[in-house]
Amino acid sequence: MLTPSEELELSSPTLRGATVSIDYHNAQTILRTEQRNPNVVFEVYAGTDGLLSGVNEVLPFLRARLPVSNSQVFSLSDGETISEGETILRIIGPYAAFGMYRDVITGIFASSIGWATAANECVQAAGNTRVIVSGSPYIHPDVVDSMEYSAYIGGCAAVSTQKGGDRTATVPQGSMPHDFVLIWGAADRAMTVYDRHSRLGAQRVMPIPTTGDAIQEALDAAYALSGGTTNPLRAVKVNVPENLGGGTPALATELKARLSDAGFGSVDVYVAGELTPELIAEYEASDAEVGLYIVGRYVAAAHPVPVVAAIKEIDGKAVAPRGMAPGRVHNHRMLQRELN
Numbered sequence: 001m002l003t004p005s006e007e008l009e010l011s012s013p014t015l016r017g018a019t020v021s022i023d024y025h026n027a028q029t030i031l032r033t034e035q036r037n038p039n040v041v042f043e044v045y046a047g048t049d050g051l052l053s054g055v056n057e058v059l060p061f062l063r064a065r066l067p068v069s070n071s072q073v074f075s076l077s078d079g080e081t082i083s084e085g086e087t088i089l090r091i092i093g094p095y096a097a098f099g100m101y102r103d104v105i106t107g108i109f110a111s112s113i114g115w116a117t118a119a120n121e122c123v124q125a126a127g128n129t130r131v132i133v134s135g136s137p138y139i140h141p142d143v144v145d146s147m148e149y150s151a152y153i154g155g156c157a158a159v160s161t162q163k164g165g166d167r168t169a170t171v172p173q174g175s176m177p178h179d180f181v182l183i184w185g186a187a188d189r190a191m192t193v194y195d196r197h198s199r200l201g202a203q204r205v206m207p208i209p210t211t212g213d214a215i216q217e218a219l220d221a222a223y224a225l226s227g228g229t230t231n232p233l234r235a236v237k238v239n240v241p242e243n244l245g246g247g248t249p250a251l252a253t254e255l256k257a258r259l260s261d262a263g264f265g266s267v268d269v270y271v272a273g274e275l276t277p278e279l280i281a282e283y284e285a286s287d288a289e290v291g292l293y294i295v296g297r298y299v300a301a302a303h304p305v306p307v308v309a310a311i312k313e314i315d316g317k318a319v320a321p322r323g324m325a326p327g328r329v330h331n332h333r334m335l336q337r338e339l340n
Helices: 022-033 055-065 095-126 141-153 162-168 178-184 187-197 214-224 249-261 277-285
Strands: 039-046 072-075 087-094 130-133 205-208 235-238 268-271 290-295 307-314 335-337
Touching (some): 039 095, 178 187, 187 205, 205 214, 235 249, 235 290
Parallel strands (some): 130 290, 205 235
Antiparallel strands (some): 072 087
């Protein structure tokens, strides 16, 4: 399994250029026909402040494309704070080796920085309370693992899918689904069956509400596992639909109090739903004892951030498109990356 510091391989269609604009395909064909392949300095700049992610996807791609003998790559590292206009990547090498893939490079950074920055906003708002990401319902499945990796880089303590777990070298975390409760008809029956078939040590987390009152379902699940089982209820996950008013700090506070009064003070209250940094901050400022925040759409649907890229030298001569100063934009924080 990968660790967060290791690099992430791109899919075969991406490596073949199948996701690249036809503009660059046509230009590449003409340059090849004309036998024009200058040595260039290509730089990528952050278009906004944020948290960097995407380097560990871009680097293996460049290693696969660039000739080692006359190429160099410099970059910042995933997880670093970046500022608007800062150089995050510099490629020095023959244009034909990578130029067609400009959109691949900028697209990875645009989405990954957006996800990592949104996750970090939630983590900062949560203070010392853990945050995990569960965003697969809100994003195309082919990029769920990239989103979860970026959320992990942004500070999330865990992810929710197997592929995301592979990319982050973590164990995915979750709860019993609402569907399971509906199929068994009641929280206590669902939790009893779930407990019977779950491995020892696996966390028992009950989603509430499903069909009835949130507090009653939480107590029913806790009582269902109180008869001598070695795996008591770990937590209840509060996810009140928006059309029913959504979750509130007051509900989380009452839940914890009711569980404690019934002798289940060790059961944590997890909060899910349409969480934003602002709403998480409200929970943190209240008396609610939240054990975990589960963020979803705010991270998964985060807007891609602006990323600027340009050729800044051609065969040693400083150049730039209109609106940019010719020549390299130096950044002493960048590290040179090995290409072999």
